Amino acid sequence: MAFPPKPLLHKNRLRAMREVIDMKQNQLFKSILEQDTAPIVVCDLEHTIVYMNPSAKARYHKDLTGNSVKNCHNATSCEMIDKVISWFGERENNNMMFIYHNEKENKDVYMVALRDDNGTLIGYYEKHEYRNRETNKSYDFNGGIK
Numbered sequence: 526m527a528f529p530p531k532p533l534l535h536k537n538r539l540r541a542m543r544e545v546i547d548m549k550q551n552q553l554f555k556s557i558l559e560q561d562t563a564p565i566v567v568c569d570l571e572h573t574i575v576y577m578n579p580s581a582k583a584r585y586h587k588d589l590t591g592n593s594v595k596n597c598h599n600a601t602s603c604e605m606i607d608k609v610i611s612w613f614g615e616r617e618n619n620n621m622m623f624i625y626h627n628e629k630e631n632k633d634v635y636m637v638a639l640r641d642d643n644g645t646l647i648g649y650y651e652k653h654e655y656r657n658r659e660t661n662k663s664y665d666f667n668g669g670i671k
Contacts, residue, residue, distance in 0.1 A: 563653040567639070568594050570610065570648060606636070613638040613646050624651075631656045 558565055564581035568574055572594050582588050585597075595603045609622045613636075620638040627634065632655045639648040 563655065565650055565652070566594065567650040568648055570646065572606070575648070609636045610646075610649065613649065617644040621652075 558576070558578045561578055562580055564584045565576070565578040566574055566581050566589075567576040574589050574592055574594050577585075577588055577590055589597065595606065598606065605624075609624075612622065613619050617640070620640070622636045624634045624636055626632070632653050635652040635654070637650050637652050638646055639650060641647050
Protein backbone atom coordinates (compact mmCIF):
# COMPACT_ATOMS: atom_id res chain seq x y z
CA MET A 526 0.00 0.00 0.00
CA ALA A 527 1.46 3.36 -1.06
CA PHE A 528 1.22 6.34 1.28
CA PRO A 529 1.05 9.98 0.14
CA PRO A 530 4.28 11.91 0.53
CA LYS A 531 4.74 13.65 3.90
CA PRO A 532 4.30 17.21 2.54
CA LEU A 533 0.91 16.20 1.11
CA LEU A 534 -0.13 14.69 4.45
CA HIS A 535 0.93 17.92 6.18
CA LYS A 536 -1.07 20.07 3.69
CA ASN A 537 -4.14 17.86 4.10
CA ARG A 538 -3.86 18.04 7.87
CA LEU A 539 -3.55 21.87 7.74
CA ARG A 540 -6.52 22.11 5.39
CA ALA A 541 -8.61 19.92 7.70
CA MET A 542 -7.59 22.02 10.71
CA ARG A 543 -8.55 25.24 8.84
CA GLU A 544 -11.92 23.74 7.96
CA VAL A 545 -12.59 22.86 11.60
CA ILE A 546 -11.56 26.34 12.72
CA ASP A 547 -13.73 27.96 10.03
CA MET A 548 -16.69 25.81 11.04
CA LYS A 549 -16.23 26.72 14.71
CA GLN A 550 -15.90 30.44 13.84
CA ASN A 551 -19.07 30.26 11.74
CA GLN A 552 -20.92 28.70 14.68
CA LEU A 553 -19.64 31.44 17.00
CA PHE A 554 -20.54 34.25 14.59
CA LYS A 555 -24.00 32.77 13.97
CA SER A 556 -24.57 32.55 17.71
CA ILE A 557 -23.63 36.23 18.10
CA LEU A 558 -26.21 37.17 15.47
CA GLU A 559 -28.87 34.85 16.88
CA GLN A 560 -28.47 36.13 20.45
CA ASP A 561 -28.46 39.85 19.59
CA THR A 562 -31.68 41.48 20.82
CA ALA A 563 -31.53 44.11 18.05
CA PRO A 564 -32.93 43.21 14.63
CA ILE A 565 -30.26 42.23 12.08
CA VAL A 566 -31.13 41.97 8.38
CA VAL A 567 -28.25 40.98 6.08
CA CYS A 568 -28.47 41.59 2.32
CA ASP A 569 -26.29 40.76 -0.66
CA LEU A 570 -25.47 43.34 -3.32
CA GLU A 571 -28.60 42.41 -5.29
CA HIS A 572 -30.56 43.50 -2.17
CA THR A 573 -31.74 39.96 -1.46
CA ILE A 574 -32.23 39.31 2.24
CA VAL A 575 -29.89 36.41 3.00
CA TYR A 576 -30.30 36.36 6.78
CA MET A 577 -32.63 37.67 9.48
CA ASN A 578 -31.93 37.05 13.14
CA PRO A 579 -34.81 36.05 15.47
CA SER A 580 -35.22 39.66 16.65
CA ALA A 581 -35.70 40.84 13.06
CA LYS A 582 -38.20 38.08 12.32
CA ALA A 583 -40.16 39.06 15.44
CA ARG A 584 -40.05 42.78 14.60
CA TYR A 585 -41.24 42.31 11.01
CA HIS A 586 -43.64 39.47 11.99
CA LYS A 587 -42.23 37.06 9.40
CA ASP A 588 -39.11 35.65 7.80
CA LEU A 589 -38.37 37.69 4.67
CA THR A 590 -35.25 35.72 3.73
CA GLY A 591 -35.02 35.36 -0.04
CA ASN A 592 -37.02 38.53 -0.73
CA SER A 593 -35.68 41.86 -1.90
CA VAL A 594 -35.22 44.33 0.94
CA LYS A 595 -36.45 46.94 -1.53
CA ASN A 596 -39.92 45.35 -1.40
CA CYS A 597 -40.10 46.61 2.20
CA HIS A 598 -39.24 50.24 1.36
CA ASN A 599 -40.76 53.12 -0.56
CA ALA A 600 -39.16 54.54 -3.74
CA THR A 601 -37.26 57.28 -1.87
CA SER A 602 -35.78 54.76 0.58
CA CYS A 603 -34.81 52.43 -2.29
CA GLU A 604 -33.00 55.31 -3.98
CA MET A 605 -31.11 56.08 -0.77
CA ILE A 606 -30.17 52.41 -0.33
CA ASP A 607 -28.64 52.49 -3.82
CA LYS A 608 -26.74 55.70 -3.02
CA VAL A 609 -25.33 54.22 0.19
CA ILE A 610 -24.25 51.03 -1.60
CA SER A 611 -22.56 53.17 -4.25
CA TRP A 612 -20.78 55.15 -1.50
CA PHE A 613 -19.65 51.89 0.18
CA GLY A 614 -18.13 50.87 -3.15
CA GLU A 615 -16.12 54.08 -3.58
CA ARG A 616 -13.58 53.34 -0.82
CA GLU A 617 -12.70 50.42 1.40
CA ASN A 618 -13.11 52.57 4.53
CA ASN A 619 -16.64 53.74 3.62
CA ASN A 620 -18.31 51.21 5.88
CA MET A 621 -21.07 52.77 7.95
CA MET A 622 -23.79 55.31 7.21
CA PHE A 623 -26.23 56.82 9.73
CA ILE A 624 -29.74 56.48 8.30
CA TYR A 625 -32.10 57.93 10.91
CA HIS A 626 -33.01 58.28 14.57
CA ASN A 627 -36.26 56.70 15.71
CA GLU A 628 -37.41 58.96 18.55
CA LYS A 629 -40.25 56.66 19.62
CA GLU A 630 -37.90 53.70 20.14
CA ASN A 631 -34.89 55.86 21.07
CA LYS A 632 -32.62 54.17 18.57
CA ASP A 633 -30.29 55.06 15.74
CA VAL A 634 -30.33 53.04 12.53
CA TYR A 635 -27.29 52.54 10.30
CA MET A 636 -26.36 50.71 7.11
CA VAL A 637 -23.09 48.80 7.48
CA ALA A 638 -20.91 47.46 4.66
CA LEU A 639 -19.88 43.81 4.64
CA ARG A 640 -16.55 43.02 2.98
CA ASP A 641 -14.55 39.90 2.21
CA ASP A 642 -10.95 39.32 3.29
CA ASN A 643 -9.72 41.40 0.33
CA GLY A 644 -11.89 44.39 1.26
CA THR A 645 -14.32 43.82 -1.61
CA LEU A 646 -17.90 44.85 -0.85
CA ILE A 647 -20.07 41.72 -0.66
CA GLY A 648 -23.23 42.96 1.06
CA TYR A 649 -24.63 45.12 3.82
CA TYR A 650 -26.80 45.02 6.89
CA GLU A 651 -29.08 47.27 8.86
CA LYS A 652 -27.84 47.98 12.38
CA HIS A 653 -30.13 49.18 15.18
CA GLU A 654 -28.54 50.82 18.22
CA TYR A 655 -30.92 51.38 21.09
CA ARG A 656 -30.11 54.30 23.38
CA ASN A 657 -32.20 53.32 26.41
CA ARG A 658 -30.36 52.87 29.66
CA GLU A 659 -30.19 49.25 30.82
CA THR A 660 -32.65 48.61 33.66
CA ASN A 661 -31.38 45.18 34.71
CA LYS A 662 -29.10 44.82 37.70
CA SER A 663 -25.41 44.26 36.97
CA TYR A 664 -24.45 40.58 37.04
CA ASP A 665 -27.99 39.49 37.92
CA PHE A 666 -27.51 35.73 37.91
CA ASN A 667 -31.09 35.17 39.09
CA GLY A 668 -32.75 37.00 36.23
CA GLY A 669 -30.36 37.85 33.44
CA ILE A 670 -31.69 39.68 30.41
CA LYS A 671 -34.77 38.30 28.75
